[in-house]
Amino acid sequence: MIVDIMNMLFNGTLTGAVYALIAMGYSLVYGVGGIMNLSHGAYFMLTGYLLLWMLQTPFFIGLEWLTVVFALIIITVIGGLTFLLLVKPLQDSHVAVVIVTFGLAFLLEQVVLISPSGTEVWSIGQLRLFQGYTMVFGYPIVHQYVFLIVMSIVIVLLFALFINKSKLGKSIRAVSQDREAAGLMGINASRILLYTVMISALLAGLAAFLYLPGASLDGPSMGWGYLLNSFAVVILGGMGSLIGSVAGAFIVGYTISFTNVFVPYGPSWAHLVPIIIIIVILLIRPQGLFGKKELR
């Protein structure tokens, strides 16, 4: 029994830590610009494959850690380009932004699929920092995942500090609260949005770097599943709320792992849980647990 509880708690924390990183950036972009970026899941997927491709290149033998730097830079740039080339000109139309970012996610998926390693599943275990596990109450705790959870918490804290204390962070908050007023104060809202999208892509990339070496690349369409669960997280926590997305991520994580461990035949229902959360929260409290009252 204690093992089952440990199992549920650890895996819930692990899932929550991953979704916190992915959903935080997603939620931030929505909160600041009202942009629904459907290519967010594709950033996560693409980072994994960028790492894989670079690891397969002879040039990077012995320089494995350089791949991480390159992958994160590339994904941040792609995030920036998404905003500049596709989102910014269409900002006024919800539907157009959604369709164009969907198109981008679809394109990235297809590009990966066409690439030589696109049709199989892959492990990038070379990038694991820690090996082995420790038994706690008869439950094996994998070191790599402990590293992930710790790093995720650190990143979330640093990010909160950045948003609250730094000049750029304050501008981001200002734009998210009142765009016109921020404009009057001399803040270039469009540039702030660009930075926000880049930061969100970087966070998705970081999540991929921390999580995927201990997990696997499940094929080019893996991004959609993470995107969908991020929807559940931000709906639960409230669109645009950072505390909300972190809390929401852990709630979603624990409900998934609870269903997996304790519900009979739960594993085949586990990924229905986030979707049901979306529906229920939308019907009961559409602004989410920590969201702003008004709906866009």
Next chain:
Amino acid sequence: MEKLAKRIIAIVIIAGLGVGGGLGAWFLFLAPGAGEYSWSSKDCPGAPSGISSDQIIKFGITGDVGEITGDGAWEGCYLAAKEINEAGGIKINDTTYYIGVTREDSDEANPNLVTSRGIAAAERLVYNKKVQFGIGGFRSEALLAYQEVFMDNEIIFINTGAATDVFCENVRSWYTRYKYFWRSMPINSSSLGEQIFNYLFRLIYVLNATYSGEIANVGIIYEDLTWTEDLVTGIEYYFGPYGPLPAYRNMLTANIPYDVTLTAADMLTHVNTLMAADCDIVIPIISAQGGLMLMQHYATLQPNFLVVGIDVQSQLDTFWTQTNGDCIYEIQMQSIHVTNKTPTTIPFWNAFRAEWGHDPLYTASGSYDALNFIVWAINETQSLQAYPTLTQKMETATKANILANPELFPSSVGGLGAYWPTTHDLVAGYPFGFTLFCQWQANATKVIMPSYNSVYIDSQLSNIGTLILPPWLITDWTT
């Protein structure tokens, strides 16, 4: 004047558009024979150049272009066609014919399946390319839809990838319509289940003899989809409270169906559940990414169980690099490997590697056998008539006939190719359709396990290795 010039330009543009569109449509679709595919020696690998369309026996291959299963079906057919054409083609009533192969992308391995694409692929093959025989298929629900196109047109179609029983049950229940449907690979789900039970019973018996009854629990983990249902029902029965063998009753302590979209964190939960349930043997029934995740966590956590089951991804020779060697010690079923299932298996294996540079997947050996089977029937009957001539000839390839006169029937590579005349399904069981149990061992080698004569006669096959247990498992079982 300027106005007139503009007007003339506009007239020219509109007339150009109209005439151009009309002519284009005419040439593309309406002119006699337009839109039809012109068969030539480029479609016949290994054939001499300059052969005419009526000299070609036309085979159409369905499958996903760029995905391993669809490419496998194509590569197998291509190789078979090339071998036959290089040997001079086949003679029907003193005319030499060559084998032509062509493929269409049915996009059926796509997780976001769009059924109309499979239908369109089959329609192109049948109506545009006028194929006389069809080979391929992998995803049950896609094949269920587009097989009808072949049946409508009374074209023999051999399935080389979908294991569900329902296809060949159709042949039995509605023979007049589905008599053109055959399956050359793999053996159907029920037989797959039977073979995995037979193997497990012997394996558990052998291990228990060595490790004094340590193997007490089994667990299953599987994709919650229709194709796993029959297998799971079987396992639940055999290892459940009402199983036929008293010694194996109540062994099933963990039963995990999962949603195919699972993530590695979910799989970690499941592996821990399996460990908590004290499983000694875990049976995966997996076709997608779950297998890699399972083996990754297996390598990290070194749990006290052995993985024996179905893991489609693990059949690939690249699986070792894909998992960074984490798949070591996994035992999985695969239809073909370097062993003399039949005398032609190893030559086929080598020829395939020489042609394509990688190991054949089960769809490749299946399509290779399928093409050879049809060509054999054509050769024997000197006819291209699908029914009754060819079908009836193919129906003579029964278990009894082949055992009596093996030299009269085509050699196949995936086991002796015998078919049930009523269902057109591959006969299962040694020496016909049987699966090999292979274990990944150190240095990226995949070794065929002895089946203790439960599924195949070990002494009759070459390259049989020995089972290697993970060191931590031996420690656990001996202490």
Next chain:
Amino acid sequence: MLNLKIVKEKMNEFPSYLKSWVKTFTGSLTIFCLLILFVMPFLSANQSFTHVFLRQFSLAMIFAIFAASWDLLTGISGQISFGHAIFFGISGYICAYLIKYQSFPIWISIIISTVVAVFFGLAIGFPLLRLKGPYLALGTLAMSLILLKLFLMGSLADWLFGSEGISALPGLAATPVIEYFILFIFMILTFVILIQISKSKFGTILKSIRDDEVGSDASGINTTKYKIYAFMLSSFFAGLAGGFYALYIGAVNPTGNFGTVLSFFAILMASLGGLATISGAALGAFFFIFLEYALIEIGVVEIGNLAIDFGLYKFAIFAVILIVIIRFAEHGILKPLLERLKDLWDLLLGR
């Protein structure tokens, strides 16, 4: 509510209205396009024409109906739906079930399945109506995913037919040509009805709700009632398309009929053509289906040593075209295209 007198007057006006419409540029162009579509099947009796090329037209017509139904809900009424496959799929499943297991005639099955789709529109529309914009989009997306996952489950296969669905259904008609004409008639009917609705008072109310919901609420319009009507109307036509699609394919399965990709097809087609235009949906559907057809037809092109397989890269090319069109023609290709043609026509007439 229904004023017979007004209806009668409208009926009397109808022929003259039609006459004046035909004389307009869009009217004559529409008639011209419909004429081309009408004579199409008579052009060739070649099987590679009727059984391959015409079938693509039939598919495009089914998707045109589906995309137009989405356009009514999202383009005209402003209720963003990302889960339109719900109605499409449920109708296909009901239709397949009735034909295969209850031996119902095809047309009765289609009628019943369409009615069931309307009930689903009511059942799903009602609770989700208080949501707006992206929230409604996510809600409908989540609904469609729940249905997809339930239908996929092997453990529910006894009730919901599992991942392999229902197969071996009879075709919609004996030959592709008859099928083509049935779909042709239904497509025209759908578009006439939907365009008339969008131009009617009802349509104006829907548009006003889309543009300013609070305002229309304040001016005494029962917005909830009208939004529900929009949901039901839209699900009616989506259901019709779903039933036809099931019979076109001859089988139904969870991913093929409930897949998110189908919802996105509707969105892409309608927005390629142009949101809130209704007829843009038809243009988008034909463009979409025939782009794929053309790319497969082109196949492998060799340029020097480089072999580009357009068939294999078709989805990547799709994605690029989609991004470019949405990026540079936010309101779809229908209106710019019409304007260009009109300019050309005016030049021709010397205006």
